[in-house]
Amino acid sequence: MSEIVSVGLGTRAYDIHVGAGMLARAGALLKPLAGAIVPVVTDANVADIHLPQLQQVLAKAGIETRAIVMAPGEVSKSFAGLERLSGELLDMGIDRKGLVIALGGGVIGDLTGFAAGVLKRGVAFAQIPTTLLSQVDSSVGGKTAINARQGKNLIGLFHQPRIVIADTALLSTLPRRELLAGYAEVAKYGALGDASFFEWLEANAAKALAGDEAAMVKAVAHSCQMKADIVARDERETGDRALLNLGHTFGHALEAATGFSDRLVHGEGVAIGMALAFKLSVKLGLCPGQDAQRFTRHLQTVGLPSTIGDIAGPRASAEELIGHMAHDKKVADGKLTFILLRGLGQAFVTNDVPLDAVKSVLTDG
Numbered sequence: 001m002s003e004i005v006s007v008g009l010g011t012r013a014y015d016i017h018v019g020a021g022m023l024a025r026a027g028a029l030l031k032p033l034a035g036a037i038v039p040v041v042t043d044a045n046v047a048d049i050h051l052p053q054l055q056q057v058l059a060k061a062g063i064e065t066r067a068i069v070m071a072p073g074e075v076s077k078s079f080a081g082l083e084r085l086s087g088e089l090l091d092m093g094i095d096r097k098g099l100v101i102a103l104g105g106g107v108i109g110d111l112t113g114f115a116a117g118v119l120k121r122g123v124a125f126a127q128i129p130t131t132l133l134s135q136v137d138s139s140v141g142g143k144t145a146i147n148a149r150q151g152k153n154l155i156g157l158f159h160q161p162r163i164v165i166a167d168t169a170l171l172s173t174l175p176r177r178e179l180l181a182g183y184a185e186v187a188k189y190g191a192l193g194d195a196s197f198f199e200w201l202e203a204n205a206a207k208a209l210a211g212d213e214a215a216m217v218k219a220v221a222h223s224c225q226m227k228a229d230i231v232a233r234d235e236r237e238t239g240d241r242a243l244l245n246l247g248h249t250f251g252h253a254l255e256a257a258t259g260f261s262d263r264l265v266h267g268e269g270v271a272i273g274m275a276l277a278f279k280l281s282v283k284l285g286l287c288p289g290q291d292a293q294r295f296t297r298h299l300q301t302v303g304l305p306s307t308i309g310d311i312a313g314p315r316a317s318a319e320e321l322i323g324h325m326a327h328d329k330k331v332a333d334g335k336l337t338f339i340l341l342r343g344l345g346q347a348f349v350t351n352d353v354p355l356d357a358v359k360s361v362l363t364d365g
Contacts, residue, residue, distance in 0.1 A: 001214055003221040007140065008232040012160050016140060016228065018221040020213045022167035023053060023128070027061025030126060033162050034063045035098035039089055041112040042103040043072040046130050049173050054103060054128065065101075066092060070108065074260050077107050077146045079155075085115045089123075099124045099162070105131035106138035106266070110153070113144030117159030127164040131174060132182025133267050135166040136189075136223035141231040141241075151327040152252055152260070158236055166224070168216045180303050181267025183209060184247075184274070186219050187302075189226045191274060191295055192246045195345030197222055198298075205302050242349045246339040247273030250362075253324035254308065257316035264311050271304040272311070272365075280353070280361045281340045291344045308365050318362035322355070 002019025017029060030038070038058065042051055047069045055065050068088050070076040089100065100123055102112035109127050116125035127139035145156025171179060183205065190198025201219070208215035227244065234241040251266070251273030258264040275296045281287035299306040308315060325336050335351040336358070342348065 001217050003217060005221055005224045005228050007160070007228040009160060009235060014161060014163050016164040016166060016221075016224045018135075018166045018168065018224060019217055020167065020169040022165050023050070023170065024057060026054060026128065026165055027057045027063060029163060029165060030058065030099070030101070031061050031063060033099045033124060033126065034058075035095070036064065037092060037094075038063055038065050038099050038101060039068055039092055039094060040065050040101045040103050041068045041070065041085060041108060041115075043070045043076065043105075043108055045072045046104045046108070050103060050130060050170060054101075070111070072107075074107060074147060074152075077111050079146065081111055082115055082146050085111060086119055089115060089119055094119065094123060096120050096123055099126060101126045101128060102139075102161075103128045103130065104134070105129065106134045109134050109139050110144050110156070111146060113142070113159050113161065114146055114156055117144055117157050122159070124162045125159070127161045129164065129166055130170045132171050132179055132220070133185050134182075135168070135171075135220050136182065137185040137227065137244075139164050139166070140224055140227050141244075142235070147260075151256060151324070154327075160235075164224075166220055168213065168220055171216065172211060176303075177265065178267075179209060181265045181271075183302060184267040184271040184299070184304055186223050187295075187298065188244075188246050188270065188274060189223045191278075191341065191344060192243050192339070192347035193345055194222075194226060195343075197226075198295075198344055202298055205298075209302060242337070243339055243347050245337075246341075246347050247271070247275075247277055249273065249325055249328055249336065249338055250276045250321075252328060253321045254311065254316070256324040256327075257321055258311060258313070263313050268305050268311075271299050272306060272308060275299060275306040276308075276361055276365045277339060278341055279365055280338065280357060281342070283357050283361060284340070284353070287341045287343055291341070295344060308362070318359040321362050322358065 142160035145153035251269030278292035
């Protein structure tokens with residue numbers, strides 16, 4: 001079972017190929033795009049598991065590859081990581097007609113896309129995401145970035161991939177925690193704009209997370225379709241695309257407060273952030289309490305954290321978290337931007353939120 005989702009961006013349109021076993025088709029899919037030598041950027045963890053298969057598949061298609069293996073984790077999404085990767089790509093002789101492949105999760109996709117975007121003023125790249133989070137979110141839409149001392153993803157650009165190959169069979173190798181962290185982004189799509197999809201997730205998430213092929217392909221493809229539709233309407237986040245940040249203003253602040261450590265991985269921060277966005281929406285009289293409870297209950301049912309108290313270790317104060325939010329990319333004219341909800345599937349963007357209400361939610365949540 002496989003599906004193709006198109007991202008409609010005119011001359012920069014591309015397809016997302018979703019299905020179990022899709023990696024075996026990578027040679028045929030990438031051959032029309034490949035240069036003489038194709039760098040494959042990955043990290044040490046993914047290289048051990050998936051790199052040999054990809055290189056074998058591409059070799060059979062007549063594509064010569066050279067691997068660049070980065071350190072796992074956010075440490076590579078840095079100026080030092082960008083310098084190292086760019087240098088290796090230049091040493092390989094990559095030119096503007098070449099193609100770079102990102103094989104990995106969100107860190108590798110973001111870093112590779114950014115390097116490709118700035119290298120020689122723009123080189124094509126392909127995304128082969130290996131985590132659930134990257135398959136449904138970071139590999140689609142062209143946002144690329146590295147982190148700065150002041151926060152996540154503050155140095156970057158929009159650079160769309162030429163193709164995305166999302167092999168759902170690769171998700172079977174993920175640790176349970178990482179799989180669940182990715183699922184937070186799937187639940188996000190139901191919460192922000194599709195109540196019927198959220199209802200489907202309530203009935204089918206357990207199957208998908210347990211390895212049911214058809215359920216996982218549908219979850220990934222539907223999430224990608226929702227993101228593709230939003231990106232096609234608003235590529236550079238001047239309107240609707242901001243809805244995709246549901247939970248992220250809170251989540252990024254929580255990640256910063258925990259030092260971007262394994263105390264809280266990104267998807268867990270987003271899960272708690274979405275629960276907090278629902279609580280804030282209820283506090284402001286915007287959203288029915290039962291919708292907030294229903295969403296939080298779903299997070300808890302699948303095994304995701306839903307409160308600040310679920311994070312191990314010392315708890316950050318409301319003031320500290322608001323301080324981190326002040327560095328968020330979504331701050332506009334000195335005002336914090338939040339994605340709030342009028343109900344399940346009814347998200348909207350606002351920067352008209354009383355700070356006292358935010359502090360109260362952060363203190364209680």
